Amino acid sequence: MNSFEKPQCYCCEKIATTKDHIPPKCFFPKKKDLSDGNHDYTNNLITVPACSDHNNSRSKDDEYTAAVIAMASTSSLALTLFKSKWVRALLRREGLLGKRIFLTAKSARVISRKNRVLIPYNTTAISCEMQRIERVIESIARALYYLESGYTKKCTGSCIIKSPKFLNRDLSYSQDAYILDPINQAFIHLEKYQELGLARKGKNPDVFYYQFFKTTDKNFVIRMVFYNDFTFLVYLQEKESMSSSIIFTV
Ligand SMILES: [Zn+2]
Known part of the structure; x- marks a missing residue:
């Protein structure tokens, strides 16, 4: 394979020399993070071509986002992961990550809407650094778009x-929340129509899967689900990049 056949980095126009994990590896529990230690969630992870500058380039944001999502997810896997990996991480390095997350913590009384029953309960509220989380989720979305195009197109729209x-x-x-809930439910109900592209993709769906949907106006909706609980809906507006074409030869 010569350099003309190699795909570009998913973030820039350089020829890729490495691969980046999507989502980043820190979202996936290692064997030592799990009490039974049998299942290996770090196999068959999704990767995209990356240059050396962009490989793992947002690791601090990735770590922050992965910890917040694991903490806020209600699945037992996320809870186990938070109690093992993230509590260890929050305590090490003078607890910088922990300070960052818990500096804004305050007790709160909220009402859960689960199963159509309203249940008040006491919990801890944390103000999230949304810009960091959004940087990570946007990067994952654009990488998935590039992957879905067979590394031929990058999404340059909003x-x-x-x-x-x-x-x-x-x-x-x-x-x-009131708008997103029905959209979320629609994805779940339409999943059986796999021809719509709504099949779950990702080899470790207990940690992460995504669904990729092209709308009639040629925009894209990606539904990402972390730990079977924490959902993001990402709207990508397609715009052809003038300089990102890749030449493939047979
Ligand atoms: Zn790059």
């Missing part, structure tokens, strides 16, 4: 990120 998981600062549900 990217909108929504999640029904985040509350407003006054702990009320955001306006988005």
Whole structure:
């Protein structure tokens, strides 16, 4: 294979010399992070071509985002991962990551809407650094778009990120939550129509899977689900990149 056949980095126009994990590897538990230690979630991870500058280039943001999502997810896998890997990480290096996450913590009383029953409970509210989380999710979305195009197209249009998981600062549900919930449910119900591209993709769906949907106006919606619980809906607007064409030969 000569250099003309090699794909570009998913972030820039350099020829890729390495591969980056999508989502980053820190989202996936290692054997030592799990009490039974049998299942290996680090096999068959999704990768995209990357240059050396962009490989693992957002590791601090990745670590912050992975810790917050594991902490806020309700699945037993996320809980186990948080108690093992992330509690260790929060305590090491003078607890910088822990300080960053828990500096804003305050006790809160919220109402859960699970199973159509309203249950008030006491918990801890944390103000998230949304820009860091959005940088990571946007990077994953653009990488998945590149992957889905067979490394022939990059999405250069705008990217909108929504999640029904985040509350407003006054702990009320955001306006988005009421819109996102039905969209989320629609994805779940339409999943059986695999020809719509709504099949779950990702070899470790207990940690991460995504669904890729092309809308009639040629934009894209990617539904990402972490730990079977924490969902992001990402709207990508397609715009042809003038300089990202790749030549493939047979
Ligand atoms: Zn690059």
